[in-house]
Amino acid sequence: MSVPAGFGVLAHGVGARSDLPIPLFYAYAGAVAALVVSFLALGLLWADSRFRGDRAGRVIPLRLPARPVRVLTLLLALYTIGWLAAGPAERNAGPYLVYVLFWVGLVPASLLFGPVWRALSPFRLLPGRARRPLPPRLGYWPAAAGLLAFTWMELVAPEPAAPVTLLVFLALYGAVQVAGTLAYGHAWLERGDPFEVYSTLIGHLSPIGRRANGDRVLRSPFDGLDAIEPAPGLVATVCVLLGGTAYDGFSTTPAWVAALQSGPLGRTGLGTLGLLAAVAGVALLYAACLGTAGLIGGARGLTARFAHSLVPVATGYLIAHYFSLLVIEGRHGLLLAVGVPAEADQNAVAPGTIATVQVLAIIVGHVVGVVAAHDRSVRLLPPARAVSGQIPLFVLMVGYTIGGLTLLL
Numbered sequence: 142m143s144v145p146a147g148f149g150v151l152a153h154g155v156g157a158r159s160d161l162p163i164p165l166f167y168a169y170a171g172a173v174a175a176l177v178v179s180f181l182a183l184g185l186l187w188a189d190s191r192f193r194g195d196r197a198g199r200v201i202p203l204r205l206p207a208r209p210v211r212v213l214t215l216l217l218a219l220y221t222i223g224w225l226a227a228g229p230a231e232r233n234a235g236p237y238l239v240y241v242l243f244w245v246g247l248v249p250a251s252l253l254f255g256p257v258w259r260a261l262s263p264f265r266l267l268p269g270r271a272r273r274p275l276p277p278r279l280g281y282w283p284a285a286a287g288l289l290a291f292t293w294m295e296l297v298a299p300e301p302a303a304p305v306t307l308l309v310f311l312a313l314y315g316a317v318q319v320a321g322t323l324a325y326g327h328a329w330l331e332r333g334d335p336f337e338v339y340s341t342l343i344g345h346l347s348p349i350g351r352r353a354n355g356d357r358v359l360r361s362p363f364d365g366l367d368a369i370e371p372a373p374g375l376v377a378t379v380c381v382l383l384g385g386t387a388y389d390g391f392s393t394t395p396a397w398v399a400a401l402q403s404g405p406l407g408r409t410g411l412g413t414l415g416l417l418a419a420v421a422g423v424a425l426l427y428a429a430c431l432g433t434a435g436l437i438g439g440a441r442g443l444t445a446r447f448a449h450s451l452v453p454v455a456t457g458y459l460i461a462h463y464f465s466l467l468v469i470e471g472r473h474g475l476l477l478a479v480g481v482p483a484e485a486d487q488n489a490v491a492p493g494t495i496a497t498v499q500v501l502a503i504i505v506g507h508v509v510g511v512v513a514a515h516d517r518s519v520r521l522l523p524p525a526r527a528v529s530g531q532i533p534l535f536v537l538m539v540g541y542t543i544g545g546l547t548l549l550l
Contacts, residue, residue, distance in 0.1 A: 190520035192367035198360030215263035225304040237474025251343040258340035271326030280373030287335030292385040297412035371445035384420030386458040390548025438522035438530030450514035457506020461499035
């Protein structure tokens with residue numbers, strides 16, 4: 142099938158906007174100043190760890206009827222599949238429902254209400270008893286692979302918005318989740334469902350948290366971040382999110398677009414290499430900086446222990462890249478889904494508003510990451526080296542910030 146009319150091919154699967162009037166110098170200056178001030182203030186005023194992770198928060202005596210909500214989600218999923226399978230080639234609501242309302246919508250929903258996909262997931266209607274325990278070494282690796290596959294489909298696939306492309310992905314995704322859940326129970330979904338992991342990691346920044354025992358609590362987002370337990374594949378998962386947004390920004394530059402159109406590997410081959418290089422580059426920079434931090438601080442095994450500090454950074458980039466898409470295309474997709482023909486209103490949000498949200502999201506995400514990293518440093522490193530040990534990670538944050546703003550603006 143052909144890509145429905147009006148869908149962008151090179152960004153986000155369904156479109157993008159880039160006319161953002163903000164001077165890059167001021168964005169750089171504001172971002173770097175915020176990071177430097179926060180780093181110096183933390184080093185002078187924050188000598189002891191203050192976050193309590195999973196022990197923090199006030200329990201909310203609230204139990205929601207999970208099964209009816211999950212049945213409703215299943216019906217909505219079948220409705221989306223129906224659009225993709227039998228809907229018109231043009232003005233098909235299916236791609237909007239997947240890329241905008243689901244993928245992008247999970248970000249604000251998880252920030253506001255915590256790990257919402259855990260509560261909504263129709264796969265949790267399957268029996269939760271495991272036939273065998275989930276191997277600990279698997280960790281988040283299945284989720285990292287699933288998120289990479291979705292990102293590849295969104296940013297690299299020849300026809301990302303074509304219904305057949307989405308149907309193939311959804312069929313494979315569903316088969317893997319059903320098989321994993323039948324074998325390992327709901328423990329598989331916590332680590333193997335890419336969208337549950339995606340929602341849960343972002344949900345750690347929500348004031349409505351969920352403890353390991355299932356209790357819902359009101360807590361500081363910093364305590365929520367601190368509650369993220371190191372596990373195999375956690376760094377890879379966060380680096381896929383960061384690398385995906387980095388490639389998203391880079392893929393629209395004139396030089397890369399020209400290379401995609403004329404390169405010997407073709408658009409898909411070169412795009413795949415570019416995406417993998419972006420993810421690998423983010424991961425290598427992080428590993429190198431944490432390795433240096435360990436040498437300075439006299440500690441080992443810090444890479445997984447500081448992965449939580451990248452979650453707000455990745456979330457900031459997700460907001461920056463997808464805010465305009467959700468606002469402009471979200472209403473458009475809802476109208477199409479109920480059978481109302483409509484065109485996206487590209488002037489629904491002023492370019493200045495979009496630029497402000499994007500820059501603030503990146504800056505706030507990095508500042509939160511610096512605070513989370515500092516608190517973990519004073520807990521794990523000797524007092525005399527706690528601040529100096531953070532310098533490599535702080536330099537990494539500055540580099541990510543400058544790179545992110547450059548690609549974005």
